[in-house]
Each structure stands twice: as structure tokens, then as C-alpha cells.
Amino acid sequence: MIKFEDQSHELKNGKKVVIRRAEVRDAEKLLECIKTYVPQSNYIPKLEQEIKLNVEQEAEWINSFRINDNSILLIAEYDNQIIGNIDLTGNCRKIMEHTAVVGMGMLQEWRNSGLGTALLSSAIEWAKLNPVLELVWLQVYTENKIAINLYRKIGFKENGIIKNFFKQDGRHFDNLTMVINV
Structure with missing residues (x-):
């Protein structure tokens, strides 16, 4: 297992998270946070009702x-509370084990x-040290411009759009796949 050292980050709001x-x-x-x-x-x-664990x-x-x-599954803590998490889920199939997909979420106030x-930086740093991983990918709603800008800043490149991939309340949303080579 590739080691991950705890990290402290001071955020824009002046608060330090681990x-x-x-x-x-x-x-x-973590379940409560999610x-x-x-x-x-x-x-x-x-959807909220789909969280059944x-x-x-x-x-x-x-x-x-x-x-x-x-x-790897990382959590962010502030004042002993979990405020967000990110996971890189590596593929279990031998032909694709060099790939991992990103999942991330955080409380609204953060x-x-x-x-x-x-x-994301912490997870990608870990991925770069991992001898198995070569490609990390994610999917994002095309209208989520804040997230797309974050992913670009970290080094992710756009790799294709699937039109009408998500459907909620009768409305369709496009899905952008982004990748970074580690």
C-alpha cells in the first residue's frame, strides 16, 4: 500500500483542515457527511434516497x-468533523487496473x-507516486463550470462529451469526461 501522510491545508477562509x-x-x-x-x-x-449504506x-x-x-479514500476534517472526501477508485480488471476514477464531495459551506x-491535489499527488496508476479520470456535468475550472487547473484535459447523459426532473444534462496522466 502506498503511504499517505496526513496533510494540513489553510483554506481561503483562513481555516486549517487536515x-x-x-x-x-x-x-x-463519513456517512453522515455524504x-x-x-x-x-x-x-x-x-439522489438522497439512493444512499442506502x-x-x-x-x-x-x-x-x-x-x-x-x-x-485511495481521503477525508477532510475540520474541528474533528468530516467536511468532505475524495476517492480514487482503481479498476479491478487487469487490463484497466492502471486507471482510477475520481469521486469527490463536500459540505456546502466549504x-x-x-x-x-x-x-484533488492530495489525491493526484498520491496517484503520481503509485506505481500501478497511469491515468485518472472523472465525469462532470458540463454546466458545472466551477468544477471544470478546478480540474483544468490541476491538469485534467477534456476527453469527450456524452449528450443528455444525466436526467433529473425531466431535464437532461451533458456529461464531460476529463483525464490526467499520472
């Missing part, structure tokens, strides 16, 4: 990142604070 690898003991707090930020976001393609299942999910060499940059 980014660290998630531990099984974080399951309850259940809070999913309904707060217009750009996470999951219980604390034990969340612990198993966290553990899956600890046993797969091409995957958006536009620099937390997304800190989380």
Missing part, C-alpha cells in the same frame, strides 16, 4: 480502499474555499 486517509472508524461520520452533501449538490448524480457497509466500503493498491483544490 486531509488524511479514511479509516474504518470514520464510517459513521448524506448531508448529496442533497445539497446539483451536480452529484445520486448503513454504518457497517460504509466501513466495508472504506476498507476496500485500504486493500486495493490502486485506490465549497469555493479551496477545499476541492486541496483534496
